[in-house]
Amino acid sequence: MTTVQHILIGVYTCVLLVWLVRHFMITLSNRATAQLTPTDPGYQNDDPPLVSVLIPAKDEEESIGHCVHSILNQSYLRLEVLIIDDRSEDGTSNVVREIEARDPRVRLITVNDLPPGWTGKTNALMTGVREASGDWFLFIDSDTRHEPENLSVIMEYARRERADMVSVLPRWRNSTFWERVVQPLAGLLLILKSPPNRVNDDADPETAFANGQYILIRRKAYEAIGGHAAVRNKFVEDIHLARTAKAYGRRIRLARAPDLTSTRMYTSLKDLVRGWSRIMYAGYDHSAVQLGILLAGLLVFSLSAYGVLVASVASLVMGHSSPFALTMFGMAIVHIGLQSSVMTRIYAITASERTYVAFYSVAAAVMAWVLASALIKCFTHRVVWRGTSYHKLQDAEAVILPLVNTRQNLAADIPLRKSA
Numbered sequence: 001m002t003t004v005q006h007i008l009i010g011v012y013t014c015v016l017l018v019w020l021v022r023h024f025m026i027t028l029s030n031r032a033t034a035q036l037t038p039t040d041p042g043y044q045n046d047d048p049p050l051v052s053v054l055i056p057a058k059d060e061e062e063s064i065g066h067c068v069h070s071i072l073n074q075s076y077l078r079l080e081v082l083i084i085d086d087r088s089e090d091g092t093s094n095v096v097r098e099i100e101a102r103d104p105r106v107r108l109i110t111v112n113d114l115p116p117g118w119t120g121k122t123n124a125l126m127t128g129v130r131e132a133s134g135d136w137f138l139f140i141d142s143d144t145r146h147e148p149e150n151l152s153v154i155m156e157y158a159r160r161e162r163a164d165m166v167s168v169l170p171r172w173r174n175s176t177f178w179e180r181v182v183q184p185l186a187g188l189l190l191i192l193k194s195p196p197n198r199v200n201d202d203a204d205p206e207t208a209f210a211n212g213q214y215i216l217i218r219r220k221a222y223e224a225i226g227g228h229a230a231v232r233n234k235f236v237e238d239i240h241l242a243r244t245a246k247a248y249g250r251r252i253r254l255a256r257a258p259d260l261t262s263t264r265m266y267t268s269l270k271d272l273v274r275g276w277s278r279i280m281y282a283g284y285d286h287s288a289v290q291l292g293i294l295l296a297g298l299l300v301f302s303l304s305a306y307g308v309l310v311a312s313v314a315s316l317v318m319g320h321s322s323p324f325a326l327t328m329f330g331m332a333i334v335h336i337g338l339q340s341s342v343m344t345r346i347y348a349i350t351a352s353e354r355t356y357v358a359f360y361s362v363a364a365a366v367m368a369w370v371l372a373s374a375l376i377k378c379f380t381h382r383v384v385w386r387g388t389s390y391h392k393l394q395d396a397e398a399v400i401l402p403l404v405n406t407r408q409n410l411a412a413d414i415p416l417r418k419s420a
Contacts, residue, residue: 005324012308012331015301019338025195026345032197034157034255036168042152043076043159051079051151051216052134056124060142061090063264067142068099068106076151079105082132083142086111086124107131118232121212125237126228137222139215143263144170150260154216157255164221164250165242167210171258171351178269178366180356184347185363186276186370189294190283194239199254208246209254212238213263221250235282235383258351273366277373278383288378295371302364305335 001009053071057064064083071081085093085108093108100106109131111124118126125139138151158166169187174180194209201207215238225248231240245252266272284290312329315322340357347354377383 001322001324009324009327009331012304012328012335015304016331016335016338018301019335019342022342023345026342026349029195029197030349032200034253036153036157036255036257037259038147038149038153040149040153041156042149043155045159048076048078048155049135050133051076051136051138051155052129052132053079053081053138053140054125054128054132055081055083055140055142056086056121056128057083057088057092057096057142058086058120058124059088059090059092061088061092061095064092064142065095065099067140067144067146068096070144070146071140071151072099072103072105073148074146074151075148076155079138079151080133081106082109082128083107084109084111084124084128086120087114119235119237122228122232122234122237126232129222129227135219137215137217137219139212139217141213141263143265144213145173145262147260150257153260154255154257158216158218158253161253162251163253165210165215165217165245165252166255167216167238167242167252168214168255168257168261169211169350170213170261170263173262173264174352175264176267178272179264179266180353181359181363182272182276182366183265184343184350184352185360185367186272186279187350188346189298189367189371190279192294193284193290196254199242199252202251205246205249208239208242208252210238210242210252211254212236214257214261215241217241217245221245221248224248225250235278239283256349269366273370273373274384276367276370277377280371281374281377281383284374286378286381288375291371291375291378295368295375298364298368298371302339303361303368305332305339306361308332309336 055064055067055071068081068083071079081103083096083106085096093110096106096108100108109128111127114120114123129137136155140146154166154168157163172179172183172187174183191209194207196209198204198207199209225241225244228237228241230244231237234240242252266275280291280294284294308328309332312325312332315325316329340360343357343360344354347357
């Protein structure tokens with residue numbers, strides 16, 4: 001073999017070693033991340049604190065009812081539910097009003113305008129917080145569903161861990177081929193930036209992550225970090241809220257809870273690409289460099305396996321059965337086997353159907369498309385989200401907005417900067 005061929009084999013060997021290391025990283029992450037189940041202990045206190053559940057909803061007529069009913073059926077009874085209708089144009093408010101009429105714990109709050117410098121979700125949640133009475137806030141998305149033991153188990157986990165903020169990774173209710181194939185890889189690529197074992201390490205102040213589909217946070221901690229006003233211009237306000245909390249020295253925890261909560265994010269390939277490109281664009285801080293590296297990594301460490309396999313098979317079919325072609329063919333088979341074994345574990349962690357690992361090449365190709373779309377946004381800075389078109393919102397320090405405590409009618413003091 002030539003020197004160039006030896007170099008190619010050496011480089012490809014490094015690619016295979018990376019996949020082996022990923023097995024180790026998954027094991028490390030699993031050990032550092034609790035998996036909460038319905039059989040775990042519920043909240044251990046005779047006088048449980050009031051939890052305000054806040055659900056932003058924009059054109060969620062089909063899903064909001066299921067979400068609210070799953071919350072009202074919680075075994076943890078001391079809660080109130082605030083649904084913030086954010087400029088919906090469908091029957092969302094009608095669905096909520098019907099539930100509100102039957103259950104005094106439910107309140108509908110209507111948002112008619114979007115202030116400059118805010119995203120729709122952050123404005124909706126901040127509006128809801130001003131009406132909330134709870135000692136804890138639970139922010140959930142309207143496409144989530146929750147088992148009856150959910151809140152009790154997670155409140156007890158927060159108490160046991162002495163956490164100020166807890167977020168969980170749910171089970172995906174994937175129904176279409178594209179959801180089943182792409183969602184687990186998309187979630188993996190997002191969380192690569194913030195491995196759960198580092199998120200849960202109090203000694204690592206730089207690594208933080210939260211899933212906006214489910215964030216439980218102590219009211220005092222929320223007010224101390226500036227609330228959603230501190231992340232008002234962020235498209236992934238969940239991650240930035242977690243970063244802010246950890247920067248303030250607040251104790252945050254990320255757990256898996258596929259048996260306690262579930263979600264369905266996107267129902268079509270078009271929505272999936274559009275939604276994940278927005279998430280990746282914001283999750284990687286609008287950075288073309290970071291997204292470019294991630295895209296290159298996907299091409300080299302995932303899609304290269306199929307390119308090498310096709311090239312080596314073509315060479316062998318044409319009669320060029322050289323040691324190099326045979327070696328590369330064997331390494332490509334090992335590559336596909338290694339990445340399939342890693343992704344099988346990832347699919348299992350997310351409670352996804354592992355048989356769809358067979359379509360990993362399709363998932364990688366779609367995510368390359370998603371990352372390319374996110375890269376384009378780094379230059380256009382234009383995002384369309386929930387019917388609203390945004391251009392890049394300027395970063396600025398948090399504004400002071402009163403978080404009205406309806407029980408005392410007092411405005412909370414929200415610091416602009418960390419205390420010295």
